[in-house]
Amino acid sequence: MKKRWISASAMVFALAGGFYWLGDNFSLGAADETEIIFEEEFEEEEELFYGINIKELDVIEGVVGKNQTLSTILAPFNVPYQIIDEIARKSIDIFDVKKIAFNKKFIVLTPKDSSQAQFFIYEPNPVEYVVFKLDEVEVYKEEKPIELRHVEIGGVITKNLYTNMVDLGVNVGLIDKFADLFGWNVDFMSTPPGDKFKVVFKEKVVDGNVVGFTDIEAAFFEHKGQEYHAIPFTQNGELTFFDQNGNSFKKAFLRHPLEYSRISSRFNLNRFHPVQKVYKPxxxxxxxxxxxxxxxxxxxxxxxxxxxxxxxxxxxxxxxNGTYTTQYLHMSKIASGIKPGTRVKQGQVIGFVGSTGLATGPHLCFRFWKNGQQVDWLKEEIPPSDPISPENRLAFEQVKLEKMQQIAAIPLTEKPDKLVAEN
Structure with a gap:
């Protein structure tokens, strides 16, 4: 807050007849010229950068070099080692400075009249940033503003779902969610040319760059002429996708134990074993x-x-349960905390692909038991969750109409462009 003094001259007249205004300051019939002083308070305009006023600071931007640490980055900026050591210890619960990584962006702020750094700002990812206030040994983490951008995309399969969606600019993570959604209805390992897809979602945008996406808001796939609409609807307190007939897409099991990936070898009772060199189931x-x-x-x-x-x-x-058991082989390592007796939830990471045991290369061998007998997982029919209940039918039909109209309006394209509709 700053103060500014403003002076002004004013002609003040006292009227005849014995009137006195503010005491005896003005004489009868006199014409006094008085200087009046006004005190005005005003906010100095700030220039904010990462929430810091840099009006009196110099900004130095850079990227972390190979093998650089907090100490080596700050050494040219005259920061005493004891401050670096203290702030490294103080920040451990907010951000461990040992995780400062190669090629990540950082900013150093120094006063205009000094070469000693006052702030160090580090971006561990496109959304978050960590501020190290060096003069007060203070550390805090913030997030940049995220813009949500509405996106509607439609395309035709010419190669496969993955390639065609990537060509249209769809994030790989969203492709995995799309494949999980329709996985029990469509074998995405062998989709023929001419199949069609549409999807509605929101992109998360920071500094003009897409950094993520929200959940799918509506989706459509046409497979060999059969249409599947995925309509989101909340039933029993849970948001679930239903088809146009009100049947749930959700089942007790995910279709695949990996996110959308290539199946190299299907269930085969007479496969030539690549290591043992014999034919065996x-x-x-x-x-x-x-x-x-x-x-x-x-x-x-x-x-x-x-x-x-x-x-x-x-x-x-x-x-x-009493019917189904699954097994996951050849892992490079088992996930932390996964041991006999551990309860796991659908989609939880239990390990990582590798080539341990009798394996010629990295892959997952997935095995499925039904009533104690190993069966071909890809041919199993798993019953879905409950359909739309009668009491929710009317509300669902209203949501369905809205979503199907939205899907119908999305054009199909084979070109690497996407239709973006701003909210």
Whole structure:
């Protein structure tokens, strides 16, 4: 807050007849010229950068070099080592400075009359930033404003769902959600040219760059002439997707234990084993993926085995109920906390793709038991969750009409463009 003094001259007249205004300051019939002083308070205009007023500061931007640490970054800015050490210890619960990573953006703010850094700002990701206030040894984390941008995309399969969606600018994570949604209705490993897709969602935008997305708001897939509409509706306190007939898309199990990925070898009772060099039943479904890819349990259940054997490598076995059990083989490692007796939820990460045991390369061998007998997972029919209840039918029909009209209005394109409708 600053103060400014303003002076003004005013001619003040006292009227004849003995009137006195504010005491005896003005004489009868006199014409006095008086200087009046006004005191005005005003806010100095700020220039905010990461929420900090930089009007009196110099801004130095950079990126973390190889093997750089907080100490080596701040060394050229005359920050005493004891302050660096103190702020590193003080910040551990907010942001561990050991996690400062190569090629990440940072900003140093110094007073205009000094070369010693007053602030150090680090961006661990496009949304968050950490402020180190060096003169007061204070650390805090903030988020940049996120803009939600409404997006509607429609396309035709010419190669496969993944390639065509990526060509239209769809985030890979959203493609995985789309594939999970329709996975029990469509085999995305073998979609023919001419199949159609549409999806409505919101992009999260920071500084003009897309950094994520919200949940799918409506979706559509046409497979070999069969249309599937995914209509979101809240029933029994849970938001679930239903088809145009009111049947739930949700089932007790996810369709695949990996996010949308290529199946390299299907269930085969007479497969030539690539390691043992003999023909023998292959009682699982193989999913090719890079080492370290997250493996998720397809359903709720209890871990009954989590260990290593020479044939299976690192593996986890989960009992879901009295009918179904699943097993996940050849992991590079088992996820932390996964051990016999652990309760797991559908979609929870239980391990990571590897090539331990009898495996020639990184992949997941997934096995599925029904009533104690291994069966072909890809041919199993799993019953869905409850359909729209009679008391919710009218409300659902209203939502369905709105969403189907929205989907119908989305044009189909094979070009790498997308239709963006601003809210």
């Amino acid at each position: 292959h009682l699982g479904t193989d999913y090719a993926a890079k080492t370290g890819t997250e493996i998720r349990t397809i359903g709720d259940g209890t871990v009954v085995e989590a260990r290593f054997t020479s044939a299976n490598g690192n593996y986890v076995k989960i009992k879901h």
